[in-house]
Amino acid sequence: DGGITQSPKYLFRKEGQNVTLSCEQNLNHDAMYWYRQDPGQGLRLIYYSQIVNDFQKGDIAEGYSVSREKKESFPLTVTSAQKNPTAFYLCASSIDDKGQPQHFGDGTRLSIL
Amino acid sequence: QKEVEQNSGPLSVPEGAIASLNCTYSDRGSQSFFWYRQYSGKSPELIMSIYSNGDKEDGRFTAQLNKASQYVSLLIRDSQPSDSATYLCAVKSVTGGGNKLTFGTGTQLKVEL
Numbered sequence: 001d002g003g004i005t006q007s008p009k010y011l012f013r014k015e016g017q018n019v020t021l022s023c024e025q026n027l028n029h030d031a032m033y034w035y036r037q038d039p040g041q042g043l044r045l046i047y048y049s050q051i052v053n054d055f056q057k058g059d060i061a062e063g064y065s066v067s068r069e070k071k072e073s074f075p076l077t078v079t080s081a082q083k084n085p086t087a088f089y090l091c092a093s094s095i096d097d098k099g100q101p102q103h104f105g106d107g108t109r110l111s112i113l
Numbered sequence: 114q115k116e117v118e119q120n121s122g123p124l125s126v127p128e129g130a131i132a133s134l135n136c137t138y139s140d141r142g143s144q145s146f147f148w149y150r151q152y153s154g155k156s157p158e159l160i161m162s163i164y165s166n167g168d169k170e171d172g173r174f175t176a177q178l179n180k181a182s183q184y185v186s187l188l189i190r191d192s193q194p195s196d197s198a199t200y201l202c203a204v205k206s207v208t209g210g211g212n213k214l215t216f217g218t219g220t221q222l223k224v225e226l
């Protein structure tokens with residue numbers, strides 16, 4: 001089945017540790033996105049990529065990093081510089097960056113130990 | 114002023130009634146509008162896209178767009194308990210590049226037996 005796979009489903013981070021969240025899609029979509037969702041808040045864009053080997057900062061990029069070496073993959077690293085990382089992280093993709101709808105993976109829930 | 118505004122609810126409707134969810138946006142040049150449904154603890158699921166003024170119907174769902182009033186709504190006919198969820202309005206802004214969506218904080222819908 002085509003879709004977006006995020007792993008792991010739950011992740012725990014220790015102080016000072018970097019952690020990487022995986023996002024893989026087999027939909028042949030060009031554009032991929034990372035969002036963060038906190039309770040009572042809307043989704044906020046962290047990073048997005050319109051094409052392989054290119055990505056742009058979203059509204060809350062500080063403390064995060066990404067790479068887009070393959071069309072199918074867009075991993076997100078939450079660095080130790082992100083002081084409040086506890087949130088629900090959502091990866092999405094869309095056919096292109098021209099206004100087509102975005103579709104989401106199942107998400108990764110990150111907590112601090 | 115928030116860029117995309119929704120009443121947080123909860124909006125309670127009896128089973129079989131019409132649920133009306135509303136969303137206003139600030140960017141007058143916005144071109145693409147989406148409604149997502151999010152069950153508690155799950156990721157958002159796309160239910161409607163609308164790009165031009167007027168109504169768009171898909172099964173029990175109708176999206177309505179009025180660009181002059183900067184207003185988009187979602188009607189759910191014959192509401193079912195399984196429709197109980199948070200509904201997110203998302204708008205593609207013309208400012209900035211790419212397919213960046215701005216999300217509202219969502220309206221919680223409760224369909225009561």
